Amino acid sequence: TLAILVHREREIQNFRPTPYFEVFARFRYGDLTYVGKWRGGEDDRLFDKDEAEKIVAGVLGKRGKVEEFSEHKTQEAHPLLYDLTELQRDANKLFGYSAQRTLDIAQRLYEHYKLITYPRTDSRYLSEDLLGQVEKNVAMLARCGFAEFVRNLSLREALKDRRVFDRSKVTDHHAIIPTGEEIRWEVLKEGERKVLDLIVRRFLAVFHPPAVWVHRTIRTRVEREIFLSKAKVLAEPGWRVLYPREEEEFLPVVPRGEEVDVVEAWSEEKETKAPPRYTEAALLAAMEGAGRFVEDEELREILKESGIGTPATRAAIIERLIEVGYVEREGKTLIPTPKGMELVSLVESIPIPELASPQLTGEWEKKLNLIQKGQFTRELFMEGIKSLTREIVAKVKAQNLEDVREAKSRMVASRYPLGPCPLCGAPVYESKVAFSCSRWKEGCPFTVWKTISGKKISRQQVQKLLASGRTDRLSGFRSRKGKRFSAVLVLSEDGKVEFAFPHAPSKVRAEREDGEDKGD
Structure with a gap:
């Protein structure tokens, strides 16, 4: 369960939002108006602002024609009773x-x-x-x-x-x-x-008839551009009479071939969204349907029936994770703490992935089902658990403690921002070879290499550089001629990392060997 939360948190932290644009138009048909969204092929998003504004300018004030009007009914069956x-x-x-x-x-x-x-x-x-x-x-x-x-x-x-x-x-x-x-x-x-x-x-x-919805769709063409309008209206409430009525959108009946006027057109800038953090409702669903996290088809089917925990124990599992400090509850959402993130990273680094995957639960459920059918024995099941325990302990003992600490530190560090980018303000993250702006895919060039002139630069010094524009005085740099020197790293106005040699001529400082490195 903790691994489910941690994996989602990693997705969120590694997500880089991408700006895009959507184009809308308001059409008038007689005394009625309706709004349509621009559709280009299979997508309705544009990643070029100029292109979006060009479409807006191209349709504003023009006349359009309704190429398609459709209306159909669907039935929505009642939900199941509660478990x-x-x-x-x-x-x-x-x-x-x-x-x-x-x-x-x-x-x-x-x-x-x-x-x-x-x-x-x-x-x-x-x-x-x-x-x-x-x-x-x-x-x-x-x-x-x-x-x-x-x-x-x-x-x-x-x-x-x-x-x-x-x-x-x-x-x-x-x-x-x-x-x-x-x-x-x-x-x-x-x-x-x-x-x-x-x-x-x-x-x-559950004793009421289905709810009946009326769905309407209008496809409007203006010049070469297509706009789609969709709405649904509750025609017969059925079982929904027991619940508050949902807000409905009005869409008029506009026969195919009718002409309409574009009275307004605009573009809206939006961003791609990171996956949301789990609420308890979503986590309970994930625990119940844990099979989707497993590749093995047979185990997936088994977990579809059982999931992680039981209805009686899932709440206790969540509360226990909060109690021991692995998870925090923030409003309706559940967020893994650094301690929880570290635990899953450590388990993965050893590696003992069985402890962080629902697959092990699926394998146990499969064997318990076989025991119930008389096709497997309790003794063999318990022996399997003992064997797995011995295997996990052996893996832990075989690990070099320093390697584990380093792996844990590296994995944890890479998922937390060091500070804002001096060029665009986006978070700066650690990668394998550098500390880079999270908007590098969008073209932001800000980078601090992990090794500069033969000197390894620590996270702590990069954090100082981002916060104040300069590091401590660091020793251990080597010039192209192989001479050692000490310097302060500073940020230039254009976001480049440069050497500074305070309180001494640069030639003297370049030849000087400093005894202490404050960056380590």
Whole structure:
């Protein structure tokens, strides 16, 4: 789990944003207007500002023609009932609750209030013999504030819905649903009301018909340029009647062949975005679907069914990572600390990748499944774990301690910026041979080589150089004639690194051997 967070953080730190432009136009058809986005081939992004402005100038004030107008309907089926992981994800997205807080609330609703069924379940289905319980629950909810949502429900018809009733997908416990006990909302605390409301609404939603959306698309040509306009409108709410209505975009009906006026055109500058940090909701989903991080197809399928941890333990895993200082919670997001980053880097450098990959979990789950089928033994399984433990210990013992420290230091250092680039302000990072601006792909030339005139330059001195424009006085440089000299590295106005020889003529300083190197 920690490795999942660390790998994402590395992606974010190594990401270099690229600016791009999008072009839009507003069209008028009679008394109505609509907005279209420029499309060029398969992409709608331009990386040249002049090209974007040229398109804007080329269409502004012109007349366009609608080449295509389409409208079609789609049905959106109800979501599945809650298992614990899905409940935790929704509570995190909607209320910012941690997985542990949601579990604690659900446990109180189950044990103390008797209002919901067993919460630590990994099933999202009901068995058919629960129909009587379902009917009792619905009758109770009609008396507890949900009467408008239970009218005309055909519960017996719902028995045919395999997305609700499917005994084959019920394990030890079925999905989380209300118990049928009368709900006294006034005695519940705020968090308890919110989580229970989620469960009740999801329970009722599965007995409602699909939501029906109307999708409209307009393809408008202006000169040689194509603009696309898309919108969807909720035509029949179905199960969505239980939830707040989403904001909808209006798009008028404009028949094919009709002419429209371009009343406005503009470009917007944007940047490519780094992948987002994990929220608890996203991390829970990643833990549940850990198979996608594994290349082996068989293990991927096994992990698809189990993932990392169980619904009952995933919250505890996250809380434990925070407790020991490997992860920090910042709002809704989870961020690995330098300590957590170092741990994963160290594990990778030894190398013992098994400890930082879900593949090991998949292999264990595979063998446990075989034990359940009588095709493998507990003794062989435990012997395999002992053997793996011995192998890992042997790898650790075989490592040169200094090599491990150096590898750890190098990997950790390379992922943290040293300071702002003096030319463009972007972060400066360490690479294998230099300290360079992170916008080098965009053309920023700023670089400090790790070795200058035979002298290795440390991270600490580069940090000083970026912060103050100069390093300490450093010894160990060698001239082209092989003579040792000491100097201060300074930044010129154009961002180049130069020698400075304060308090002494340069010729004297170049011939002088300094006893101490403050850069080491």
